[in-house]
Amino acid sequence: MKTKILLDEDQMPRQWYNILPDLPSPLDPPLHPGTGKPLVPDDLKPIFPMELIRQEMSDRKFIGIPSEVRDILLLWRPTPLFRAHRLEKHLGTPAHIYYKYEGVSPPGSHKPNTAVAQAYYNMKEGIQRIATETGAGQWGSALAFATQLFGLACTIYMVRSSYAQKPYRKSMMQVWGAECIPSPSTRTKAGQAVLERDPQTTGSLGIAISEAVEDAATHPDTNYSLGSVLNHVCLHQTVIGQECREQLASVDEYPDVVIGCVGGGSNFAGISFPFAGDKLKGKRKDLDIIAVEPASCPTLTKGLYTYDYGDVAGLTPLLKMFTLGHDFVPPSIHAGGLRYHGDSPIVSRLVHDGVMRAVSYHQSEVFDAAQTFARTEGIIVAPETSHAVKAAIDEALACRRNGQTKTILFNCSGHGNFDMSAYDAYYAGQLVDYEYPDKLIREALSRIPRVPGT
Ligand SMILES: *Cc1c(COP(=O)(O)O)cnc(C)c1O
Numbered sequence: 001m002k003t004k005i006l007l008d009e010d011q012m013p014r015q016w017y018n019i020l021p022d023l024p025s026p027l028d029p030p031l032h033p034g035t036g037k038p039l040v041p042d043d044l045k046p047i048f049p050m051e052l053i054r055q056e057m058s059d060r061k062f063i064g065i066p067s068e069v070r071d072i073l074l075l076w077r078p079t080p081l082f083r084a085h086r087l088e089k090h091l092g093t094p095a096h097i098y099y100k101y102e103g104v105s106p107p108g109s110h111k112p113n114t115a116v117a118q119a120y121y122n123m124k125e126g127i128q129r130i131a132t133e134t135g136a137g138q139w140g141s142a143l144a145f146a147t148q149l150f151g152l153a154c155t156i157y158m159v160r161s162s163y164a165q166k167p168y169r170k171s172m173m174q175v176w177g178a179e180c181i182p183s184p185s186t187r188t189k190a191g192q193a194v195l196e197r198d199p200q201t202t203g204s205l206g207i208a209i210s211e212a213v214e215d216a217a218t219h220p221d222t223n224y225s226l227g228s229v230l231n232h233v234c235l236h237q238t239v240i241g242q243e244c245r246e247q248l249a250s251v252d253e254y255p256d257v258v259i260g261c262v263g264g265g266s267n268f269a270g271i272s273f274p275f276a277g278d279k280l281k282g283k284r285k286d287l288d289i290i291a292v293e294p295a296s297c298p299t300l301t302k303g304l305y306t307y308d309y310g311d312v313a314g315l316t317p318l319l320k321m322f323t324l325g326h327d328f329v330p331p332s333i334h335a336g337g338l339r340y341h342g343d344s345p346i347v348s349r350l351v352h353d354g355v356m357r358a359v360s361y362h363q364s365e366v367f368d369a370a371q372t373f374a375r376t377e378g379i380i381v382a383p384e385t386s387h388a389v390k391a392a393i394d395e396a397l398a399c400r401r402n403g404q405t406k407t408i409l410f411n412c413s414g415h416g417n418f419d420m421s422a423y424d425a426y427y428a429g430q431l432v433d434y435e436y437p438d439k440l441i442r443e444a445l446s447r448i449p450r451v452p453g454t
Pocket residue numbers: 109110111138139227228229261262263264265266267268337338382384385413414415
């Protein structure tokens with residue numbers, strides 16, 4: 001029985017899988033933040049390259065990966081799929097547990113899968129600089145890595161609490177030639193407004209997005225780039241699930257359960273969409289697809305499915321998604337990459353329609369799971385990833401109780417080698433399990449914009 005299931009370089013996918021045409025009905029369109037009318041491609045042109053706008057709304061099932069992008073992805077792809085023999089034995093479960101390891105990329109997560117594609121299309125369309133936000137620092141380091149490969153400058157607004165917690169992520173961005181600024185900052189009007197209201201704010205992804213969008217919108221040579229949530233980002237991540245399908249087929253397996261952690265939904269989309277496509281076509285009706293989120297930022301499990309902004313200032317289009325309200329500032333947990341008030345509109349729709357389901361966990365229990373994983377399989381996972389590990393362990397334990405031999409697949413979205421301060425806090429007994437008060441969630445939800453006809 002194999003431990004490591006590998007593909008050859010020429011088995012790396014040549015196309016991205018677009019789930020949009022396989023949805024039973026079209027997604028509700030994004031709306032213009034000013035007029036409330038459905039967006040047209042021209043609305044996005046000031047901040048995105050045309051090709052990404054096309055991909056965002058495409059009805060083609062497969063979109064070719066440009067060879068310049070493939071050449072760079074080949075630096076670490078195809079990524080390994082592991083059978084977690086030692087974890088299975090430790091749990092005493094009859095289940096087969098597999099994990100796809102995206103931590104082998106240079107920045108250490110799945111994020112460069114889309115960063116490289118986005119930097120490429122911006123370069124092709126003559127853009128000189130990209131502005132973006134980063135929470136835990138993984139997206140910032142992935143985009144810094146990708147932009148310097150294509151000779152673009154990069155400005156990164158990093159959520160202030162993470163900037164203090166994760167100094168080495170900032171150092172990586174510097175090595176890869178990017179400028180990293182703690183957010184909220186005084187560089188933008190959006191940042192200045194937040195600082196006036198609350199000078200001690202820990203910042204949030206929603207605020208940092210406002211800053212980066214404003215920077216891009218006010219500089220003609222600069223575009224904006226988003227590391228999650230949007231359809232084209234989910235699209236670029238589907239190399240993960242497509243590889244998993246090949247790898248599992250090579251050992252005569254197909255998953256019964258597919259699991260991923262969810263911040264904005266991109267790594268979860270990446271591993272699950274190719275399998276969700278099978279389910280939507282009626283081929284695998286029993287497939288259980290599980291999105292895992294923190295109890296302190298319970299977007300899919302406690303949010304509303306409605307139109308909301310992607311950022312605090314209301315500069316982004318309105319997206320139909322699960323949301324906790326665009327001005328929701330989640331507690332500063334260690335899984336910084338999961339602190340976002342909204343979620344991918346596609347993932348939201350699939351959860352809303354029951355094609356996928358969502359669960360939430362507290363941070364101390366996910367760190368217990370991460371420790372178990374490190375002591376059996378060896379990899380010290382990112383705090384974000386530990387949510388998926390926890391769900392996989394729970395599924396495997398349920399199999400032990402019920403005597404089921406399910407095949408469980410989860411996405412090991414990144415390593416935690418730069419997150420050791422979070423592990424230190426865990427061992428010092430300093431992790432707080434925030435159950436975000438329902439009252440605060442209800443208040444934030446009451447400030448969601450009212451859109452006529454929805
Ligand atoms: C950013 C990040 C996440 C969360 O983002 P998604 O878009 O939901 O995937 C999860 N895991 C790791 C390692 C990350 O860097």
